[in-house]
Amino acid sequence: MENVKTISLARENTKVSSGRKTYICIMKILMALSVTFTCAITIFIIGYVLFKGIPNISWELLSTSPSYLSGKIGILPDIMNTLYILLASLVIVLPLGVGSAVYLTEYAKNKKLVGIIEYASETLSGIPSIIYGLVGMLFFCQFLGFQTSLLAGALTLVIMNLPTIMRTTQESLKTVPQSYREGAFGLGAGKWRVIRTVVLPNCVDGVITGCILSVGRILGESAALLFTAGFAHTLNGLISIQNGVITSGLSSSGSTLTVALYVYAKEQGEFEVAFAISAILMILTMIINLSADAVGRYFNKRRSS
Amino acid sequence: MKNKSKVFEDIIHGIFLILGLITVGCVLLITVYLIIAGIPAIREIGLFKFLFGKTWASTASPPSYGILPFIMSSIYGTAGAILLGVPVGFFTAVYLAKLAPLKVKKVVETAVKLLAGIPSVVYGLVGMLVLVPSIKKVFNLSDGASLFAAIIVLAIMILPSIISVSMTALESVPKEYEDASLALGATPIETYFRVSVPAAKSGIAASVVLGVGRAIGEAMAVMMVSGNVPNMPSLFQSVRFLTTAVASEMSYSSGLQRQALFSIALVLFLFIMLINVALNFFLKRDKEK
Incomplete structure (x- = not known):
C-alpha cells in the first residue's frame, strides 16, 4: 500500500497522456458511483424498514396471539414458532454437520470419497430454497407422514444448513495443529479419544460461527417453510402455546416470522404488522452479524495469545 | 482388550x-x-x-401447461439482474479490494454483510411498497409490479455475493504483478483494472455465476414484486418466474396441475445443476493456477 502511494505521488509529477487520464477518470467515477450506490441502498433499506417498523412494534403486538374476535394482530405465535424451528434444526444439524466435518478432516483417506462429499455439500448450498421446500414437503410431510408441521420445516432447514456447519467446522479443524494430534497419539490415545479430547475442543469457534450463520439463514428463510411448516399462523400458533410443551408445538403447523411477514404483506395487506416484523428481523440480522464478528475476533485473539 | x-x-x-x-x-x-x-x-x-408451450392455464378447461413464459421470464430476469448488478458489484469490489482506506473498507464491508443478511421477504416488502409504486408513477403504468421491478430487486440481492467473491479473488492477486506494472509506468488505477482484474478473472467469473444462481433461485422477493401473471416476458408486464410458478400454485393444486409444478421444479433444478457445474469449472481453474 505504501509503495503504491509513493509511486502514485511520483506519477503525478510525470506526464500522463490525456487518453489515459480520461480512462483513469472514468474508472474513478464508476467506482465512486458504485460504492455510493451500494452504501446508499443499504442505508435506505435498513433506515426505511426501521423507520416504518419500529413505531408499530408494541408490547401488545409481541405478546398476544391474533384474534378474529377483537380483530387485533399479535405475533407471539410466530415468534414462538421461529424459536422452536431454530432450536429443533440446530439440535439436529449440529451433530450431523460437525460429524461429517470430523469425518472429512480426521478419518477420510479416500480422496475420491472426499471429493464426492465436498461436491455434494457445494451442490446443497447452491440449491434454491423453494426446491428444498418442495422436496421437504414430498419427503418429510408426505412420505414420512409428518404432515405440514414445524418438525418437517425444521428437518428441511437441517438439510439446508448442513453445508454451512460443515464448512465452518472443517475450516477450524484444519487450523488445529497436527502436533496436538501427534502428541496425543504418542501418549497412547486411541483415535476417538484424540478427537474427543484434543480435536473437538479446538474447533469450538468454527461450530459457533456456523451456528450463528445458520441462525441467520433460518431466521430469513421463507420459501422452504411455506409448504413444510405451513402458514396457518393463527390457530396453530395458539395450540403450540397452550400445550406449552415443545414437542406438541413441533407436530403442529405454524408460520415463522418471515412466513408471517409474507402472509401479512401479500395476502392480508396488513403492512403495519409486516413492517413491524421486518424491523424485528432487521434488528436480529444486525445482532447476528455483530456477534459473528465478535466471536471471530474473540477466538482469533485467544488463538494468537 | x-x-x-x-x-x-x-x-x-x-x-x-x-x-x-x-x-x-x-x-x-x-x-x-x-x-x-x-x-x-x-x-x-x-x-x-x-x-x-406458450400458454400456462392450469385451471382452465382444457388446461394447458406450457412453461416457456416461466423459463423466459427467469432467464430475462436473471440476465437483467446480472446486467445491472455485476457492474456495480464489480467496481465496488475493485475499490474495496485495492483502493479503499482501511476504515472505509471496514464500514462498507459491514454494510455489504448486512445487505446479504436481510431476509428475502424484507426485500420483497420494500420492493412492493417503494419500488412498485414508483415504477408505476415514473413509467405511467397501470401496475408497477413487473419484470423490471423484479430485475431491480434481484440486482440488489445479488450484490453482496458478487462483491465478496470478487473481492476475495482480487485480494489474492500476487503483489508482484501489480508492482511490476507500477514499475513499468502504469498508474495505480490502470494497474488495478488492466493487471489485477485480468489476473482475478476466474474468481470474478465465479462471482457472476454465483449471482446467476442466486437470482434464478430466488422465490419470495420475486413473488412479491413481479405481479405473478404467466405472461411471456416483457419489461413492464407482470410476469411469473420458474420459482414463483411453483410457489404460487402449490397450496391449492391437485392432480396433473400439481405434477406439472413438480416438473417445473425439475426444470429449475436442472438449471441450477448447470450453474453449479459452471461454478465448479471457474473455481477449479482458479485453484489450479
Whole structure:
C-alpha cells in the first residue's frame, strides 16, 4: 500500500497522456458511483424498514396471539414458532454437520470419497430454497407422514444448513495443529479419544460461527417453510402455546416470522404488522452479524495469545 | 482388550463415515425425488409441449401447461439482474479490494454483510411498497409490479455475493504483478483494472455465476414484486418466474396441475445443476493456477 502511494505521488509529477487520464477518470467515477450506490441502498433499506417498523412494534403486538374476535394482530405465535424451528434444526444439524466435518478432516483417506462429499455439500448450498421446500414437503410431510408441521420445516432447514456447519467446522479443524494430534497419539490415545479430547475442543469457534450463520439463514428463510411448516399462523400458533410443551408445538403447523411477514404483506395487506416484523428481523440480522464478528475476533485473539 | 478397543474404534469410524455420507444422501434424495415427481407430468403433457408451450392455464378447461413464459421470464430476469448488478458489484469490489482506506473498507464491508443478511421477504416488502409504486408513477403504468421491478430487486440481492467473491479473488492477486506494472509506468488505477482484474478473472467469473444462481433461485422477493401473471416476458408486464410458478400454485393444486409444478421444479433444478457445474469449472481453474 505504501509503495503504491509513493509511486502514485511520483506519477503525478510525470506526464500522463490525456487518453489515459480520461480512462483513469472514468474508472474513478464508476467506482465512486458504485460504492455510493451500494452504501446508499443499504442505508435506505435498513433506515426505511426501521423507520416504518419500529413505531408499530408494541408490547401488545409481541405478546398476544391474533384474534378474529377483537380483530387485533399479535405475533407471539410466530415468534414462538421461529424459536422452536431454530432450536429443533440446530439440535439436529449440529451433530450431523460437525460429524461429517470430523469425518472429512480426521478419518477420510479416500480422496475420491472426499471429493464426492465436498461436491455434494457445494451442490446443497447452491440449491434454491423453494426446491428444498418442495422436496421437504414430498419427503418429510408426505412420505414420512409428518404432515405440514414445524418438525418437517425444521428437518428441511437441517438439510439446508448442513453445508454451512460443515464448512465452518472443517475450516477450524484444519487450523488445529497436527502436533496436538501427534502428541496425543504418542501418549497412547486411541483415535476417538484424540478427537474427543484434543480435536473437538479446538474447533469450538468454527461450530459457533456456523451456528450463528445458520441462525441467520433460518431466521430469513421463507420459501422452504411455506409448504413444510405451513402458514396457518393463527390457530396453530395458539395450540403450540397452550400445550406449552415443545414437542406438541413441533407436530403442529405454524408460520415463522418471515412466513408471517409474507402472509401479512401479500395476502392480508396488513403492512403495519409486516413492517413491524421486518424491523424485528432487521434488528436480529444486525445482532447476528455483530456477534459473528465478535466471536471471530474473540477466538482469533485467544488463538494468537 | 486390544481387540475390544479396535472394535470400538471401528464402530466410531463407521458412525463418522455415515455422518460424512449424509450430504451425499441428501443430494441423492433431492435429485431422486424431483425426478420421480417431475417425470410423470412431462410424460403426460409431452416434453416439447411442456417446455415450449406458450400458454400456462392450469385451471382452465382444457388446461394447458406450457412453461416457456416461466423459463423466459427467469432467464430475462436473471440476465437483467446480472446486467445491472455485476457492474456495480464489480467496481465496488475493485475499490474495496485495492483502493479503499482501511476504515472505509471496514464500514462498507459491514454494510455489504448486512445487505446479504436481510431476509428475502424484507426485500420483497420494500420492493412492493417503494419500488412498485414508483415504477408505476415514473413509467405511467397501470401496475408497477413487473419484470423490471423484479430485475431491480434481484440486482440488489445479488450484490453482496458478487462483491465478496470478487473481492476475495482480487485480494489474492500476487503483489508482484501489480508492482511490476507500477514499475513499468502504469498508474495505480490502470494497474488495478488492466493487471489485477485480468489476473482475478476466474474468481470474478465465479462471482457472476454465483449471482446467476442466486437470482434464478430466488422465490419470495420475486413473488412479491413481479405481479405473478404467466405472461411471456416483457419489461413492464407482470410476469411469473420458474420459482414463483411453483410457489404460487402449490397450496391449492391437485392432480396433473400439481405434477406439472413438480416438473417445473425439475426444470429449475436442472438449471441450477448447470450453474453449479459452471461454478465448479471457474473455481477449479482458479485453484489450479
